[in-house]
Amino acid sequence: MDTNLSYIAERLTELTAIPSPTGYTKHATDYLVETLTGLGYTPEVSNKGNVLVELDGQGKPLVLASHVDTLGAMVRSVKDNGRLRPTTLGGHQWRTADGENCTVHTRDGRTYTGVVLNTEPSTHVADEKVEQVEKNMEVLLDENVSTKDEALALGVQAGDIIAMDPRTTITESGYIKSRFLDDKLSASVLLGLARAVAAGEVALARKVSLLFTVYEEVGHGGSVVPADTQDMISVDMGCVGADLGCTERMVSICAKDSGGPYNYDIVSELAACAKANGLDYAIDVYPHYGSDVEATLTAGFDIRHGLIGPGVYASHNYERSHMDGVRNTFELLRAYVAQ
Known part of the structure; x- marks a missing residue:
């Protein structure tokens, strides 16, 4: 397992061990602040408890959002x-x-x-x-x-x-089994991206910020973002199930969920980026799903929006994913913010 994936796996194990049902998330956000500060960043905590950190870059501000509140x-x-x-x-x-x-x-x-x-x-x-x-x-x-x-x-x-209890385990074959992979798996992926940027492994082609929200499970986690935001991508769990193309070993790009279609150009850009970098991906429609970025739109922000994430099976259950899905998601984000 390469350095980035090992780092993500370690953060996942630590994050899932921190209880953070919606409304009781301070210990999880304290962990995020400590981790990001240790990487050399200056994260900010909002009144409602969201954690925002600017990674680097100039122009075309992009926010990547995940949530650390759980069921x-x-x-x-x-x-x-x-x-x-x-x-x-x-x-x-x-x-x-x-x-x-x-x-x-x-x-x-x-x-x-x-x-x-x-x-x-x-x-x-x-x-x-x-x-x-x-x-x-x-x-x-x-x-x-x-x-x-x-x-x-x-x-x-x-x-x-x-x-x-999360009961987190990662098998030798790469399968990840745990409660709350929605969305602590993608939160760990974003921490992995922050580490890679801090280490000089990723050159950002635009201003990129990470937003970790704490009320996604009840619908208003992403209701406030920086005023200059132009694009926002929710990095949440990708759905795996009947009539869907994504597997646990892929990165899912959502074209539509219960809130309607995602921005056509963003979806197309993400798919083209995944294809150009040889990543295993699927474009899917999630019939019963809502994301942070839809709360942002509902709040009145004029942004383009998207949704991606590693394939997760058995959502809102004892969930399962795979390190290949993590790798494909991380590599898609790394390539997308550099183009």
């Missing part, structure tokens, strides 16, 4: 039996979390491990299968509690954050 949950209430009733953060799918280990983060800084289960998970007890929907899910703390008062005495209360 997760929040304590809705403490039940009479001491278990926690959750409410979702973002487009979380409870059927994918049934049986998942988790951590509860209280407002006074305490953490408790636990497990997410439906209200009757035992095959040897249940008369009927319980549907895995939010109203039937609960968090069992790994503490000796059996009443509401005992749970409250731990400092647990409504509004506390529930973060699922």
Whole structure:
């Protein structure tokens, strides 16, 4: 594995280990600031928590955006039996979390491990299968509690954050398996690009800034960008699934998602760049998807917009990608910002 890919893999492992469900992202943004500062940059943190850093270059300002907020949950209430009733953060799918280990983060800084289960998970007890929907899910703390008062005495209360365990692993064959590859994988790719620019491996042909957002999963992460922005590309997960050309080993270029078509010229430029550099790519349409850059457009910014990312299978689940998809995405970005 070359230096850039090794660096990206290391950043991914570190980033996914930092809990950051939407609304609880400070530890992740602190990590970004520390990492970017260590590379010689001067990142800025906005009031809402987004991290912006200018890499270098002059003219035709381009923003590359990824997000570090993830799916997760929040304590809705403490039940009479001491278990926690959750409410979702973002487009979380409870059927994918049934049986998942988790951590509860209280407002006074305490953490408790636990497990997410439906209200009757035992095959040897249940008369009927319980549907895995939010109203039937609960968090069992790994503490000796059996009443509401005992749970409250731990400092647990409504509004506390529930973060699922990421279970990140990279196999010898290059497969990446983890929760929250959406979008910590592409955030790591952008950190890899920042490292390559700082090391003098990439000569920027235009002004390039990176934007790491913290409210993408709820729709307004990219609502504010620098006023001089002309082009913006969301670097998020590429979709893999039925009727799509992308695989986990490719870079996906999105032509249209649920918010409509992406800028025709940007899509064409990205595809031409990928082809010219011999990269494995696909142009696809994502039927159920929205990105940061669409929030930017909705906010009224006059920009050209695009969306790319490494192919990720089983989105909003325990996701899977491949280092080849990372390489193709990184190389496309490196070539695009230099042309």
